[in-house]
Amino acid sequence: MNNETERCGRKMTKIINEKTVLSTPFTEEDIRSLHTGDVIYITGDIATGRDDVHIRVVKEGMELPVDIHGKALMHAGPIVRSTEENGFEVVAIGPTTSMRMEKLEYDFIKEAGVRLIIGKGGMGEHTAEACREFGAVHCVLPAGNAVVTALCTEEITGVEWLDLGMPEALWSIRVKDLGPLIVTIDTSGKNLFEEKKLKIADQKEKQIEEICKRFESVLLQ
Amino acid sequence: MTLNEQVEKMTDIMASFIGYTAIHLPDDVVSKLRELRDAEDDPAAKSIYDMMFENMRLASELGRPSCQDTGLVQFRIDCGSRFPLLEQLQAILVTAVRQATEKTPLRPNAVETFDEINTGDNIGTGAPSISWNIIPAWNGCAISTYLAGGGCSLPGHAAVLMPGEGYEGVVRFVLDRIAEYGQNACPPLLVGVGIANSVDTAAQLSKKALFRSVGSRNPNEKAAKMEQLLEDGINAIGVGPQGMGGKFSVLGVHIENAVRHTATLGVGVSFSCWTHRRGDIVFDKDLSFTTSTHPGFTYEQ
Ligand code: SF4
Numbered sequence: 001m002n003n004e005t006e007r008c009g010r011k012m013t014k015i016i017n018e019k020t021v022l023s024t025p026f027t028e029e030d031i032r033s034l035h036t037g038d039v040i041y042i043t044g045d046i047a048t049g050r051d052d053v054h055i056r057v058v059k060e061g062m063e064l065p066v067d068i069h070g071k072a073l074m075h076a077g078p079i080v081r082s083t084e085e086n087g088f089e090v091v092a093i094g095p096t097t098s099m100r101m102e103k104l105e106y107d108f109i110k111e112a113g114v115r116l117i118i119g120k121g122g123m124g125e126h127t128a129e130a131c132r133e134f135g136a137v138h139c140v141l142p143a144g145n146a147v148v149t150a151l152c153t154e155e156i157t158g159v160e161w162l163d164l165g166m167p168e169a170l171w172s173i174r175v176k177d178l179g180p181l182i183v184t185i186d187t188s189g190k191n192l193f194e195e196k197k198l199k200i201a202d203q204k205e206k207q208i209e210e211i212c213k214r215f216e217s218v219l220l221q
Numbered sequence: 222m223t224l225n226e227q228v229e230k231m232t233d234i235m236a237s238f239i240g241y242t243a244i245h246l247p248d249d250v251v252s253k254l255r256e257l258r259d260a261e262d263d264p265a266a267k268s269i270y271d272m273m274f275e276n277m278r279l280a281s282e283l284g285r286p287s288c289q290d291t292g293l294v295q296f297r298i299d300c301g302s303r304f305p306l307l308e309q310l311q312a313i314l315v316t317a318v319r320q321a322t323e324k325t326p327l328r329p330n331a332v333e334t335f336d337e338i339n340t341g342d343n344i345g346t347g348a349p350s351i352s353w354n355i356i357p358a359w360n361g362c363a364i365s366t367y368l369a370g371g372g373c374s375l376p377g378h379a380a381v382l383m384p385g386e387g388y389e390g391v392v393r394f395v396l397d398r399i400a401e402y403g404q405n406a407c408p409p410l411l412v413g414v415g416i417a418n419s420v421d422t423a424a425q426l427s428k429k430a431l432f433r434s435v436g437s438r439n440p441n442e443k444a445a446k447m448e449q450l451l452e453d454g455i456n457a458i459g460v461g462p463q464g465m466g467g468k469f470s471v472l473g474v475h476i477e478n479a480v481r482h483t484a485t486l487g488v489g490v491s492f493s494c495w496t497h498r499r500g501d502i503v504f505d506k507d508l509s510f511t512t513s514t515h516p517g518f519t520y521e522q
Contacts, residue, residue, distance in 0.1 A: 076289070077289065077290070077328065078289050078328075079286060079289050079291070079326055079327070079328045081326055091285055091286070091289075091326060092285055092286045092287075092288065092289040092328075093289050094288060094289045094290075096290070096371070096372060097371070097372045097375060097405045097406075098405075099405055120372070120405065120407065120463070121372075121404050121405025121406075121464060122404060122405065122464070140463060140465070142269050142272050142273075142462070142463050143288070143372070143407050143463065143494075144273065144276070144287065144288045144407050144494060144495055144496040145272050145273060145275075145276035145287075145288075146276070146280075146285070146286060146287060146288045146289040147276050147279040147280045147283060147285050147286075147287060148272060148275055148276045148279060150285065150289075151279065164339075165329060165332070165338075165339030165341070166328060166329055166339070167290075167328055167329070167330065167339075168339075180268075180272075182465065192465075193404060193464065196404065196464065196465065196466060197400075197404065199459070200400050200403075200404070200458050200459065200460060201400050203457065203458045203459060204396050204397070204399075204400040204458055206457075207396060207454035207455070207457050207458055208389075208392055208393055208396050208454070210454060210457075211392050211396075211450045211451065211453075211454040212388070212389045212392055214450055215388055215392070215446070215447060215450055218443055218446045218447070218450075219388070219443065221443075
């Protein structure tokens, strides 16, 4: 392993310890050069936003109180505790089910200018459309790994809309080498989860048939 | 010990235990995950398992909840009719959840419906949820805890089928849910299936099934066979860890069954994620306890 930082073709992309690390703000070029299946890490500023943040921005037309143009949005509701210095500290953080935000994500990406969405599970056609049109990607961070992920956070730089409760609030967080992020929707609109889902649906029919066939003989015993 | 002291002690033990289960997965789940990791061939899936084990290690080392969604707390209780704190138990568990929320800390997830306000302490109308069973003439109390995360509660479903749809209808009901939502619920999943007469009984049994130890089998031979067939079939679908593909989709499939009405076939399915935070603790009348799921748990006053 080498610790040296090596510039590669993209503007804000570095290879550190064999990891591809992108820093915020991401350029459109950075993001458009990513493809589904790529594994990346990010360093810089992210904001958390899930159901209620999306509802406020898209449905209620409220202005996003922080500027996340060119940055990352994480579908996440962290556990946060207050520190003695009147600040906050991330105890545990990880992605939540992205699909819940699917209906509002096109407008959110358009409105907020965010370039990288982090979540868990897949997203659908609205998000893929926005990724194509505005140059954004959706990535999956393996979920349930809240301590590994919390150790990638450096500082909570702000919180807005805390009236929504701890999980739904808009937390601004500085992260270092947050990942692994697996690109699941790229800027061509290619959607890894949808592809996988089709294979699963196909397999499902075969397996239903197989299980029922074998169970029939059990019932006859 | 006075009654008050006893109440305080049991509250304290339960608060610590709930916090402990948010940090440490039960032994049966850890060994199942190890088994799946070791048998996995897909390198990407293997590296996701590795990350899970790294997370478990760090969670234990730093004493932090292994997943940020510490869920809503659910209890199943088998309480002896002669357990000295039977009357106080409900209040003990409510206070224990509040304490665990503050001390661990757990994420406040309880939102009062219609008021749409997060209560801030995981307590609210019907929360924590407690399912009671009174055991006549016993002086002990067995409590099972479960932290029900949002992501894996989401795909839960129940319906009443026509008896003519038969076991094929049940199989389709379960596999449809997995194919549609399984990828997003943090697989490998533990799948609980309830088969009974109506939606409520089937749904309750499906959740009860999640409280069984991973890999245990239904005492009815045919039901046990169905568990195995479902397990093999769902694994063959290849959901894999995080839904990105792999040899395994489930930690296991547990079926709990009861009678059905001659004209109905109720079926329910509940899911739990790989971070399956279940705990079993058994008290005797003097509040000495044993924990089969978490032998490492100790309590100091
Ligand atoms: S489904 Fe389970 S592991 Fe995944 S985020 Fe929710 S609680 Fe955590």
